[in-house]
Amino acid sequence: MLWTLLAIGVSGLGAAGIAMLLRKLTGNRLPKWIIPACGGLGMLAYQIYYEYSWFEFQLQRQPAESVLVASETGEVFWRPWTYYWPMTTAFTVLDSKSVQRQDADGTSIAAFNLYRFEKQHVDRVSHQAHLLNCTTAELLPLDEQKKPQLDQLKQIAKDDALYLQVCQ
Numbered sequence: 001m002l003w004t005l006l007a008i009g010v011s012g013l014g015a016a017g018i019a020m021l022l023r024k025l026t027g028n029r030l031p032k033w034i035i036p037a038c039g040g041l042g043m044l045a046y047q048i049y050y051e052y053s054w055f056e057f058q059l060q061r062q063p064a065e066s067v068l069v070a071s072e073t074g075e076v077f078w079r080p081w082t083y084y085w086p087m088t089t090a091f092t093v094l095d096s097k098s099v100q101r102q103d104a105d106g107t108s109i110a111a112f113n114l115y116r117f118e119k120q121h122v123d124r125v126s127h128q129a130h131l132l133n134c135t136t137a138e139l140l141p142l143d144e145q146k147k148p149q150l151d152q153l154k155q156i157a158k159d160d161a162l163y164l165q166v167c168q
Contacts, residue, residue: 007050008043008046008047008050009043011042011043011045012039012042012043012046013042014042015038015039015042015043015045016036016038016039016042019034019035019039020035022034023035048081051087051119054088055071055087055088055119058117058123059091062093065095066093066094066095066115067093067094067096067165068092068093068161069094069160069161069162070092070162071088071090071091071092072090072091073086073087073088074086074087087119089118089119090117090119092114092115092116092117093114093115094113094115094165095114096112096165098113099112100112101134106135107134107135107136108133108134108135109131109133110131110132110166111129112130112132112166113127113128113129113130114127114130114162116128128141128142129141129146130142131148132156132162132163132166134163134166134167137155137157137163138153138154138156139154139155139156139162140152
């Protein structure tokens with residue numbers, strides 16, 4: 001976050017410097033307020049760029065065995081441009097190295113880890129083990145002691161990216 005704040009400050013100073021140069025080149029015909037206005041616009045432009053490039057940057061940082069299985073976009077009222085161009089606020093990746101399949105009594109069950117990344121003022125990462133019944137397409141999260149959380153059992157579609165990656 002420190003580097004982000006530093007980059008925002010530098011982009012504001014750079015934009016203000018360009019405005020100051022333009023003012024001098026025009027013989028001071030541009031108003032003085034153009035300098036802080038361009039500085040503010042430069043900082044805002046970098047912040048918007050940073051917010052929209054977060055998803056691609058985070059995906060590039062993942063190991064090769066990570067597979068994107070879901071992403072979420074959203075709007076925020078203090079960022080009015082997100083109502084026109086929603087930005088990615090969270091995504092989930094599958095650790096394909098952690099997938100373990102077992103066949104028993106005609107059903108195929110896979111155990112694996114999912115990692116969820118959320119964009120907040122400080123990025124949050126959470127991981128959870130899951131079981132997926134490939135026959136019935138039922139997804140069951142496990143707690144820290146690897147015990148099933150039956151109250152959170154959910155059905156997923158057989159064309160879902162998670163199902164296709166784990167069961168095929």
